Amino acid sequence: MDVHLGLLSERLKRLLAGEEGTLPVAAKEHIQKLQSGIESISYSLQADYKVDLTRLLLQIDAEADISLSNLELILREIKYLVHESERAIDTFIMSNVQPNGDQSCSKELCDALMGLQSKFIDIKQQLQQVQPCYNFDFSAWMEEQKNKYLLHLQRENRVSFQDNAMEELLDQLIEGPPQLSVVAIIDSCGFDTTDFAAEAYNSNYVKSYFDCRAWVSFDANLGTLLDYILKTVMPHSALREITHKDFEHRKMALNDYLRNKRYLIVLEDVFTKDVWDYLGEALPDHQNGSRVLAMLACTDEIFSLCRLESGEMIHLDSVRAGPLRATYRERPFVFLYYGSKSLAENMRLTWFIQKRSLLFSVAELPQHLKLCCLYLSAFRDVFEISTRQLYQLWIAEGFIPDNSEKTAEEYLEQLISCRFVRVKKRGAGGKTKACYIPIFTRNMLAFVAQFVEFIHIVCYQIRENRSLEITKRLSIFEALINSDSWKHFDTFLRSFLHLTLDRSDRVSLEYCNAICKNFKFLVVLDLGTIVLEEYPTGINHLLLLKYLKLNIPSLKHLPSSLCNLLKLRTLGMPSSYIHHTPDDIWKMNELRHLNVGSITLPEHPG
Template sequence: MLNEKHDLHLRLEIREGELAFIRLNMIDTDVDCLIETLKHLINFNHPSQICKTPWIDQLQLLHKGLTSLRTFLTRSEDTRYTVEKVKALVLRIIDVAIEVEHMVDSFVASFDNDCFLELDNVVRQMETIKRDVSGFDDHKIQDLQHERSSSRVNPAIPKEDNIIGFDVEAREILDRLVGNRKQLDVISIVGMGGLGKTTLAKRAYNDPYVAYHFYDHVWITVSQTYQKNDLLLRICSSLSLTITNEAAMNTGKLREMVYKRLKGKRYLIVIDDIWGVEAWDDIKICFSNDNNGSRILVTSRLVEVALHIKPDSSPHLLRFLTVEESWDLLQQKVFPEDGSCPKSLKKTGKQIAERCRGLPLAILVISGLLAKTEKTVEWWTRVLDGIGSYLVGDPEQDMNTLALSYNHLPQHLKSCFLYFGAFPEDFEIDVRKLLWLWVGEGFIEPATENIAEEYLINLVERSLVIVERKRLDGGIKVCRVHDLLHDLCFNKAKEENFLHKIKPLEEQLSSPNTSGFRATDRRLFIHSYVPDYVISKPSSSNTRSFLLTSNYISGLSNESIFFLYSAFKHLRVFEFGGVFTPFLPSEIGQLVHLRYLSLWTDGLVIPKSISTLQNLQTLVIRGKTFPIDFPFCKDSNMANLMHMSIWPSVRSKHPVALPKIRTILMLHLPVGRQPVLERAPNLRKLGCYVSPQRGGLVFFPPLDFLVHLEKLKIYIDHDYRHGLPTQMRFSWLNRLPHSLRKVTFLNCYLPWSDLSQLGRLPNLEILKILCAAFQGPRWDTNDGGFQKLKCLKIQSPELVEWNTDSDHFPRLERLIMNDCGRLKEIPMCLGDIPTMGFIELWRPRRSVAESAWRIYEEQQSLGNDGLKIIIHSRREYEPTFLYKPPKIMINYRHSSTDESGDEESSDGEA
């Protein structure tokens, strides 16, 4: 990192316009984070030394001033880049915020009042800016926004384009358009930008039979910005209606004219690229329902918009192209004459098509490049090697279509989306860790961290994030971003000075400014070449986040990495779980601002200095083979700790108050009292690890005092293949908290009869019985249990016979059975459960698969069309059925990324 002197020199060399852009893009959430820090200081949420400072009044002035100026930042989102007067004011606000942040963080780290020598001057600057900002009232901002919006031109109906793939999808759309349903129907096509929604809609719109079937045809494109009357005027124009000047200004009159024109006629309306529910609400009154088969076809990037338009119908989620379809499309675009690629280019061409990851827009952009350049193996190989840069390098390319998705995001989601740029391409991201990082970065307040998953779901619904695996409760477990969107995300993050990538040493030497650090480089991330970077001994007091998000890296000594704790003394997020160090140094206690800490170590003891990290919210430590001792001590000041995950297990002998902690994973539970748990009254998730005592006895402690516990995972570290002693079959399951919604058993070797006690938990919705959880060949369920259970997953090689009744699981919705190789059949009565909708079998024996088929046939004969069965075969070449009955999905893959088939992680996830 550059020190302050070098940074000043750098400022003098950078062109003024570039410097302004860097300062302009200090992300708004960083200002929010600063305001929250000031709030905590004022509320005396830090050590008592702060209470004695003479600067409390000034801190209150700063908090009030920044809060007022933050309002202007919100109002200026659409004009700060294009209107010079607004830009200048935003730059002044950002400059003041950076100065305040540095002073406040330095003070908290050192408790030295000299850090505030310039505070009076900063307060005066803020007062001056507030007076200037007052001249920009809401009306003036709105006028500027209107001027900018009015200069945009709504896109016309797209040209018809031949489409490769989506034949099945096109047939489904056509069938719904011209089907026998008489009621007015709305069909929605949803998918990320560039996936082909408009092309598919255009294919249906121009189909000869569709053109013959409907009397009136209307195509309107809504896009991000629209004017209500303008939208209605374009509909009128498509219907050849004559509009007077007076009518053009009257929204009610325009709606009436459209309604009367369509009344009694069978019509097709295509509403393309709709971004918000307001646009639909503005025009829906125009469409009469005359029970004559009229249709409305909608395309959108947002699932929520489609569901708002027609809540009782699932939108058509557009898939990616297959590799074969991608290659066909690329050939057609590069060689339009005959669509055939020369033999010498086929191998490289297919690799290029595959690299586009099934996104039609990516294929079209690359095809345009290949079609206009030399068609040689050497050139195509260069395109293949640099395909990412070609997709986002030229702002005039069609990649602007993807950029629209980002530009349309609300400010709080922009930060969350840009954060994906810190992960490598195709990286499968653990959602739990991602959400903890967002909170640590300040994108989401700890008190409202439950909305973090809502933010992620919002990004998924906007087709910006892909769900790789789901939890059994339907939540997202693993996600990623499409390669093309990752490139967009990375470049936007770089452009807006949100993230800075540390590049290999050879690149830094060849290009001196390649990895040069600027004053506003707040978030650094590195994927590889860590030893080279460490040897360079970087340093900066401005860095707030340091992320290593790739796979594990070894070869670093403690001495070579100790400097990080002093070189980046104002760190808030330190994600270094991919670098192995022999033990944790006591210097880690110097990072007093830390909110998120993730490390990988072989040490058996965490240094006591970690207890001084008063701001720490999340602690993730990965060890090797032995339980790690946590130094909870009486004077610990970790009152803000919310999540702790220490693998393979953590143990603590000293009680300490943990009032905010919600998650403890892989806690080693001793015999008797549980001092750590007793001081964690708000615990929500617990992954616990129990070791046997002398004589092989296991004493699992009662947990009923944890009245807020929702998720529990139990793991016993011993092999009880010959069964537990009789005296172990006591009623400890009756001492579990009634608040539990999800319970997971692993390696417990309990008798199946003990499950009847668990079935009495009044709020239990998810039960996972994993490998060696229960022993014995037979499970007999009882009346009165599992009244709210929705999902049951069984992984039991020992289970041979399962006797139950539909009344024993009255609300069961989903059954997953994995590696139950000795089970004879599934109980037929499971099909009689009214809520049952999904049965999934992994590698079943043939008799089990056939019993599932009998359940399906019986339910079909009773009129139950809602049951879905998925069977994953043992091998790709060994199908479970020789025939494929309807509504049964047979997956012949040996492995799958499906949420229910993934192996259970060993990190103690509750």
């Protein structure tokens, strides 16, 4: 799968259309020839080598080392040529937008384009020497593999289809200990945990035993999760009284309402340490048999945090069918697993089936959806994503040919229909307002995106490897990393996203300015919720920036130097309340979105 070639082709089209600046006539001719050659290669790859590209992608999960085929070598060479092309174009455009740009860059661009054109011609000739594979039905093969393993696992997991499994679940919910406790159904390949839980939830036994029930899907925003429970269990009259109160008041209101009530809360999709730590404060325990019913994926972190009754950790390879009793922070947990194989073996088989199926689905996507889909891996799993933010990021990245949010919305709806994305919130008119990526899907997309060097994701620390030198996008999830690590990345990095969840994270101006100094060609800079004390002046040098998001609560005056970012389309400062804005803001002709707490704009000169 080669996403880089298609991206370069689209960028060359924008260059020729004048969307990224004025080109010298000589450079236009070379770009037209280069674009024509690239489109020819791209068409050939999709028309003649689609089966081969799918095969290569499916081999990502092979346990044994796979020797490089001729096609793989060609794809690797294409990747480096695309990188070389982007550097030449970025250098020229940066020179063009600078006040005292180097006029010699026009000649250098023409020379670079001529050399690249020659190299792409060589690639085309090499590709013609590779015999494509036409006679392989991947759809039939994937279905056969999936059915074979599912049939095998369903035979192995016979207990999951017997009546005593439901009896056991109901016993744990109704006949268990008086303390508030968690009953967790562990996902097992070939076994639908959601349907199983729903059958229990809707049974007459459960309805008559519990005073109130709530079924909620997981939300990374814990405040929203609280509101879902409140809306489900509380009468409207009581809910109206607390709707506009702050988080702590709403949490105490739920605790007070559930007092002396026997309740059941079902958490679908995922259950994490953060959720349970949070719910432990919001849900009262009056020793009356209240329960939380959770559906757990095999990969959930809660396994590593719980302790068996003996005090030992849970070893997944020793987990067999039947109830497994444990505790987390002195709260009882009962894990229900219905496979006859060990949990570790079930995880391996589940991963094998779902991974290959998802890899095949990704490979089958058309180019424009493939780009948007892989970009989702930049976000945390089950993280609530504003669709407005997502559309603006896609446009800034160049994934949307006409820069239209309507087109971006259509792309998202297609990804939702393919089940890569799930809807979290819809507006009154039915439009998707927020979405999230299921944990397994997000992990798989991250696996593919990093394999094809589309994006690099840092969870804890940077691990040096060669791919960092050509990867154009960086997404950071957790702790702030030392700015010395920037030396491992390409200075022509295109996107820098710092999507931490902790709103208390703060960084120095030196840290932010170091980002700007090292990566002058950034198009996207999103520092998420990280708190800045003041506006970093280093941003003024990011002249190619199209998307900028900063969290500066103390900012009251928009710096006049920011108005020199003439390519900026989106400016996000949701925690800033701007009282003074320079007149030059009206010179920012590309600016389309001002996402700020509030802003006072100067009178328009026209």
